[in-house]
Amino acid sequence: MSAGLFITFEGIDGAGKSSHIDTLAQAFRAAGRLVTLTREPGGTPLAEKLRQLLLHDAMDALTEVLLVFAARRDHLRTVIEPALARGAVVLCDRFTDATFAYQGAGRGFDLGVLSQLEQLVQYIQGPEADFMRNPDMTLWFDVAPHIAAERLAAARAPDRFEAEPLAFFTRVAAGYADRARQAPARFARIDAAHPPAQVAAQVLAEVAARGWLPAARDSAA
């Protein structure tokens, strides 16, 4: 059985994450891997209820933080860990980097408290040893906030986060850049301003570069 693989998709709203997650899922399936596609906040019945509150109900930053981590704990325990244990590739649309970017950089919430909650929530008691669950790789869709805003304006009615002003997303984007600087081996920066086909090709190339998918010229042969 292959070892499980945990890959997260991150970036500001409108960067194009959700548009490309299926492309990577198809590539892994074509390579014979089991794939679990999921998202945060959400991914379980309980966490999807919390998602609705987070996206649509007014609340202060601490409440927001507690809800995203509560949703994450349920998601990790009941979906992510069991899938990884089965040897699946888990592709997750957002994870804890989003909390540091949105609640930390965007809302100005204390980063030290976020780190403590991260340690608490992602602590897993394994069959052999306890460990911290972190993504194996994070695809960071980086795009200028004004481009992302134009895409979203054309796409759908905004939720509570998407309705935030450009200055909020400028801070969130800087928050992602900080997280990428802190974990350069985990992050792959995707130039999400490019047209969709080019973005998809870069996503596949970054994953192939880690040896988890055949390189494009091999799969064409």
Ligand SMILES: Nc1ncnc2c1ncn2[C@@H]1O[C@H](COP(=O)(O)OP(=O)(O)OP(=O)(O)O)[C@@H](O)[C@H]1O
């Ligand atoms: N590279 C691209 N160039 C132009 N438009 C794009 C590109 N990628 C995605 N889009 C369009 O931008 C809009 C937002 O894309 P998408 O929903 O994938 O972004 P997202 O990062 O998942 O946003 P959110 O986090 O808010 O769900 C969609 O209408 C999509 O078709």
Ligand SMILES: Cc1cn([C@H]2C[C@H](O)[C@@H](COP(=O)(O)O)O2)c(=O)[nH]c1=O
């Ligand atoms: C995980 C997580 C998410 N958010 C925000 C970011 C987005 O605006 C929404 C989710 O919507 P999407 O269309 O599925 O991207 O939630 C957050 O603020 N903090 C988090 O930890």
